[in-house]
Amino acid sequence: MRIAQIAPLYESVPPFAYGATERVVSYLTEELVARGHDVTLYASADSATAARLVPICARGLWRDANVWDTQTHHVRQLARVIGDAQRFDVIHFHGEPLHFAWADRSPCRTLTTLHGRLLPYDHGPLFREFARVPVVSISASQRRPVPWANWQGTVHHGLPLGEFEFQPMAGAYLLFLGRMMPEKRPDLAIEIARRSGVPLKIAAKIHPGERNYFRERIEPLLQRSRAFVEYLGEVGGLVRRQLIGNARALLLPIEWDEPFGMVMIEAMACGTPVIAFRRGAVPELLEDGVNGLVVDNVDEAVQSVARIDSIERGACRRVFEHRFTAARMTDDYLTIYDTLLAQDPSDPPRAAAQLDLRLDGTRPV
Known part of the structure; x- marks a missing residue:
């Protein structure tokens, strides 16, 4: 599968320290590459990846003292993605919804993982205006304020098994x-x-x-x-x-x-x-x-x-x-990618089979 991962530009992928979204994008990207998919990552130039990297800015915007307006860089990133869109089967966005106005006209499938808090007054009208744009939540709690969005599923984040070493003895702090x-x-x-x-x-x-x-x-x-x-x-x-x-x-x-x-x-x-x-x-x-x-x-x-x-x-x-492994997270996203690719573009919103979670984090049978 030819997949584009579109990362926020605030931090490198993966980030040096703080940067949960960029960390998730990195784990997903590397797992997809390891499984043999053709992956292109649109991110800052100081990112490290086994995928094909399309650098948009020299370094993570929050670590560049010369940067004042971060949105201008994300607009340039979106322009690059639109120009390359015909090369991909799926374009997976992880940042601000600047692409929503274009997503329904994309020559390939798009998916957007929403990583932040959703507010009915701000995001409600957005999801009503762009009711066909497929979106994924990172928890059942996150989607509660805007249940009418075109949810394709809930995918909890995951980490590579070897990223953190198990420590059987507790410390003192x-x-x-x-x-x-x-x-x-x-x-x-x-x-x-x-x-x-x-x-x-x-x-x-x-x-x-x-x-x-x-x-x-x-x-x-x-x-x-x-x-x-x-x-x-x-x-x-x-x-x-x-x-x-x-x-x-x-x-x-x-x-x-x-x-x-x-x-x-x-x-x-x-x-x-x-x-x-x-x-x-x-x-x-x-x-x-x-x-x-x-x-x-x-x-x-x-x-x-x-x-x-x-x-x-x-x-x-x-x-x-x-x-909470990266392998499970990647399985979930690949299921959604496959469902989107099998879907007729003329189908109404929410026609895709959803990967949902109960509030305790388990999947319905």
């Missing part, structure tokens, strides 16, 4: 990993660690728009909590993998409906259990008492830290191997 944004509540992670009496390591990227939040809200907490909180900044590569694997537990005290949460399955792959608030996709990804503990507030999170050692780290790894 809690971990907060991700992005320094208000909705992820790093301040609550600090409070949970303080009240639990367990040291906390924070490894988080600070985007330009979140610097004031960090300076005004988080930095003072870090200053007062030096005795038990270590702030590491943004980390990547081996350091990041070891940090996750050696943690006693990953804290995810989110206060927004996060559509997936890649760090949760990275923790599972290492055997590290997760303590997470019951928001967004958390109940889909975590089997409470098996690979983590699902809580509703800080008090419950503090109690969960005290009993986190009851979670078997081997069970966390087994859940990962059963549900």
Whole structure:
């Protein structure tokens, strides 16, 4: 199959550190190539892939100090894709929906994985206007605000089996990993660690728009909590993998409906259990008492830290191997590609057979 993968240009594929979407694109692309498909990746020039790379910009836009308007680069990327469209059987988009106005006129099949939060007021009219554009959700929770979109299925993210090494022994610290944004509540992670009496390591990227939040809200907490909180900044590569694997537990005290949460399955792959608030996709990804503990507030999170050692780290790894591998993710996408290719272009929207998930993350029989 001739497949184009269209990555966001914010980070390289794969990213150095933070960048869940680009990481997923990388895992999918490399797995497709390994299976013998003819894959072309449209991404930044500093990307590394076994596929054919079409470079759009010199480096990930968030790491280029000269870049101010990121949209102009994505428009150029779309123009390149449109010019090459006849070469492909399927074009798989992973970024902003700039292509929706063209997708229905594409000479080949298109598919769009929506990686972010969906808002009825903003995305509702978009999906009504472009009702024929095939889309995929990354969790059942994500699609809930806009159930009328042309959903082809829900595909949970996956990781290569060997990407993260299983660590059977728990470390002595809690971990907060991700992005320094208000909705992820790093301040609550600090409070949970303080009240639990367990040291906390924070490894988080600070985007330009979140610097004031960090300076005004988080930095003072870090200053007062030096005795038990270590702030590491943004980390990547081996350091990041070891940090996750050696943690006693990953804290995810989110206060927004996060559509997936890649760090949760990275923790599972290492055997590290997760303590997470019951928001967004958390109940889909975590089997409470098996690979983590699902809580509703800080008090419950503090109690969960005290009993986190009851979670078997081997069970966390087994859940990962059963549900969240790159091979399973690729199988799901290939099923959707095949269904789209077999579909008559004149069929009404949502004619494709869907790959859906129950809220517990299992597929209906």
